[in-house]
Structures are given as C-alpha cells and as structure tokens.
Amino acid sequence: SQTIHQWPATLVQPVGSPLSLECTVEGTSNPNLYWYRQAAGRGLQLLFYSVGIGQISSEVPQNLSASRPQDRQFILSSKKLLLSDSGFYLCAWSRPGLYSNQPQHFGDGTRLSIL
Amino acid sequence: QQPVQSPQAVILREGEDAVINCSSSKALYSVHWYRQKHGEAPVFLMILLKGGEQKGHDKISASFNEKKQQSSLYLTASQLSYSGTYFCGTALNAGGTSYGKLTFGQGTILTVHP
Numbered sequence: 001s002q003t004i005h006q007w008p009a010t011l012v013q014p015v016g017s018p019l020s021l022e023c024t025v026e027g028t029s030n031p032n033l034y035w036y037r038q039a040a041g042r043g044l045q046l047l048f049y050s051v052g053i054g055q056i057s058s059e060v061p062q063n064l065s066a067s068r069p070q071d072r073q074f075i076l077s078s079k080k081l082l083l084s085d086s087g088f089y090l091c092a093w094s095r096p097g098l099y100s101n102q103p104q105h106f107g108d109g110t111r112l113s114i115l
Numbered sequence: 116q117q118p119v120q121s122p123q124a125v126i127l128r129e130g131e132d133a134v135i136n137c138s139s140s141k142a143l144y145s146v147h148w149y150r151q152k153h154g155e156a157p158v159f160l161m162i163l164l165k166g167g168e169q170k171g172h173d174k175i176s177a178s179f180n181e182k183k184q185q186s187s188l189y190l191t192a193s194q195l196s197y198s199g200t201y202f203c204g205t206a207l208n209a210g211g212t213s214y215g216k217l218t219f220g221q222g223t224i225l226t227v228h229p
C-alpha cells in the first residue's frame with residue numbers, strides 16, 4: 001500500500017530564516033506530487049505541483065520554491081521567510097496522469113509559525 | 116476561479132440529512148470531495164467526472180450536474196463521525212491536460228450533535 005510522510009509536524013521559525021519541508025511517498029512510482037498551503041479557517045491553496053523528477057510548476061508567485069530531486073521526494077523551500085508564510089503546509093500525491101481524475105492523498109501536514 | 120460552496124456551515128443532530136453544494140462559473144472536468152477534521156489532513160471522499168454522474172458509498176453520495184456546473188454532496192442519517200469541514204476541489208475542462216491541478220472551495224463546516 002502507498003504511504004506519504006511529511007516532516008516536521010510543527011515548526012516555529014523567525015522572520016527571515018530559511019525553510020525546508022520534506023515529503024516522501026512510498027509504494028508507488030512516478031506519482032504526481034503537490035504542495036498546498038492552508039491558512040487558518042480557510043481552504044487549500046495549490047502552491048506547486050510536479051509530474052516528474054526536476055519538473056516543477058508554480059501556481060502562486062511568492063518567496064517559496066519546490067524541488068523534486070528523486071521520484072518520490074518533494075521539497076518545499078524558502079531562503080527568507082515572511083510573516084505571511086505562516087500556515088498549514090500539506091503535501092499530497094496522486095497516481096501519475098495527465099488529467100484530474102485521480103484522488104489526491106494528503107500527508108499529515110506541517111504547521112508553520114513565523115515569529 | 117475558486118468554486119463557491121454553500122452553505123458555509125450547517126449544524127445537525129444525529130440521524131438528520133444534509134446537502135452541501137459546490138458551484139463553478141466555468142466548465143468543469145471533475146469535482147473532488149474531501150473531509151477535513153480539525154487539525155488533520157483532508158481525507159478523500161469521492162471524484163465525479165464530467166458527463167454527469169452520481170456516486171456514493173455508505174450514506175454519503177454526490178452528484179455532478181454538468182449543465183449547471185454544480186456538484187452536491189449528500190450526507191444521510193448523519194453520524195457524529197461526519198463532523199468536520201467539507202471541501203470541494205475542481206478541475207477545469209480547459210481542453211488540455213491539467214495534471215490534477217485542483218482549486219478548492221472555502222469549505223463547509225458540518226457539526227453533528229448527539
């Protein structure tokens with residue numbers, strides 16, 4: 001069966017510090033991978049998606065970046081965090097495909113607080 | 116374009132039914148439904164594809180009206196475990212590949228009381 005791991009679970013960082021969140025998927029090959037952000041009491045905002053190693057598409061211009069160095073590894077980074085980067089960050093995977101006809105399965109998320 | 120969910124919140128007693136709607140101003144390829152409990156990750160419920168269909172499992176079902184670009188989630192004989200925030204995620208029918216890109220609604224908070 002497939003599993004998705006995301007860490008850390010919580011993170012408190014000062015403004016201007018760097019960020020690295022990691023997500024790995026097991027039990028499947030060449031998944032589509034996604035990073036979402038959820039502000040408190042709000043819906044999910046798609047930040048990045050990837051359909052293969054080194055292939056990253058950005059949905060929202062911001063000071064975040066994503067990388068996919070291995071097939072089942074997805075990393076969210078920032079060089080300098082802003083207060084507005086606070087939120088609940090979720091990684092998700094779906095079976096590979098060109099169309100939006102596969103369920104997305106979410107990791108447990110990282111709760112990021114910027115001080 | 117973010118889909119619009121209604122109602123924003125609903126309160127039920129165990130055993131009552133509820134309907135949550137998700138509407139789009141653009142043509143949709145698919146509608147995905149998720150439930151999120153407080154502090155947890157969203158959990159997949161079901162997908163509906165264009166062409167108009169209805170799906171269900173247990174006492175939760177959904178429909179997709181392609182003419183209206185609206186999907187409805189039906190929860191019958193609600194249980195305490197149904198409490199949470201329900202999100203619809205939509206993929207546009209843009210005539211090309213979308214790679215699973217979803218735009219989520221703002222959510223509907225469902226509270227079930229004993």
